[in-house]
Amino acid sequence: MKVIQVIPTYNEAENLPELVKALLSQPVPGLQLLIVDDNSPDGTGTVADELAGDNPGKVAVLHRSGKEGLGKAYIQGFKKALDDGADVIGMMDADLSHPPDRLPSMLAALEEADVVIGSRYCEGGSLDETWPALRKALSWFGNAYARTILGLPIKDAPGGYRLWRRSALEAIPFEQSRSSGYVFIVELAYMAKLAGLAFREVPIHFAERSHGVSKMSLRIQIEAALRVWQLRKIYKKTR
Numbered sequence: 001m002k003v004i005q006v007i008p009t010y011n012e013a014e015n016l017p018e019l020v021k022a023l024l025s026q027p028v029p030g031l032q033l034l035i036v037d038d039n040s041p042d043g044t045g046t047v048a049d050e051l052a053g054d055n056p057g058k059v060a061v062l063h064r065s066g067k068e069g070l071g072k073a074y075i076q077g078f079k080k081a082l083d084d085g086a087d088v089i090g091m092m093d094a095d096l097s098h099p100p101d102r103l104p105s106m107l108a109a110l111e112e113a114d115v116v117i118g119s120r121y122c123e124g125g126s127l128d129e130t131w132p133a134l135r136k137a138l139s140w141f142g143n144a145y146a147r148t149i150l151g152l153p154i155k156d157a158p159g160g161y162r163l164w165r166r167s168a169l170e171a172i173p174f175e176q177s178r179s180s181g182y183v184f185i186v187e188l189a190y191m192a193k194l195a196g197l198a199f200r201e202v203p204i205h206f207a208e209r210s211h212g213v214s215k216m217s218l219r220i221q222i223e224a225a226l227r228v229w230q231l232r233k234i235y236k237k238t239r
């Protein structure tokens with residue numbers, strides 16, 4: 001079985017080698033990594049090329065010309081993964097917030113689902129202990145907001161650690177998304193719900209990144225808050 005884990009990167013040069021090593025040491029036969037870099041100024045693209053050279057057939061890199069947001073990077077990565085014949089397509093952040101050692105459990109859960117979410121908010125899941133109460137509250141609120149407005153049957157709607165069966169990704173119009181920030185991830189879940197796909201959540205511990213900085217911004221948060229309402233209109237016909 002061919003599992004292609006798509007990993008978008010922007011300024012993750014310090015995190016990428018550790019992430020690739022941890023992922024490739026998991027007991028997942030047929031695992032391949034596809035790094036999608038938006039010409040990161042910190043040289044992540046070069047680091048990725050070196051990792052690809054060191055791990056032939058296991059690590060590939062897609063270079064994009066500039067920063068266009070998470071959504072565009074995933075759309076291009078998904079298309080390539082499907083073209084390359086993936087049976088399972090994965091999503092995850094490059095900053096080690098998404099624990100590589102949960103991948104085998106997530107794959108096992110995919111046997112009974114179309115989409116599996118590595119979840120901070122299902123039973124057994126957790127958030128970094130060092131997060132201040134306000135940040136935890138904002139994360140909880142953003143999640144509750146999106147879940148309620150879109151009626152999503154999952155506990156962690158913006159959770160970006162996911163596995164899709166090939167047939168599941170082929171069943172949703174992911175390439176039509178115009179969302180750039182993390183609301184893209186919420187939009188995919190909404191598409192999956194409308195397509196009648198079956199979800200399962202596997203608990204993860206979400207660790208704070210120790211290198212580099214978050215690309216989360218006020219603009220991305222405002223996009224998310226407004227976009228959630230637009231999604232209901234955009235997909236009204238299929239609702």
Ligand SMILES: Nc1nc2c(ncn2[C@@H]2O[C@H](COP(=O)(O)OP(=O)(O)O)[C@@H](O)[C@H]2O)c(=O)[nH]1
Pocket residue numbers: 007008009010011012036037038067068069070073092093094095097182213214215216
């Ligand atoms: N290719 C690409 N990757 C991005 C972009 N923005 C964020 N990322 C990556 O998406 C993942 C999540 O971003 P991050 O900044 O950690 O967001 P946070 O976890 O919400 O703080 C990380 O792997 C980033 O490097 C982008 O514009 N292009």
Ligand SMILES: [Mg+2]
Pocket residue numbers: 093095097209214
């Ligand atoms: Mg992060």
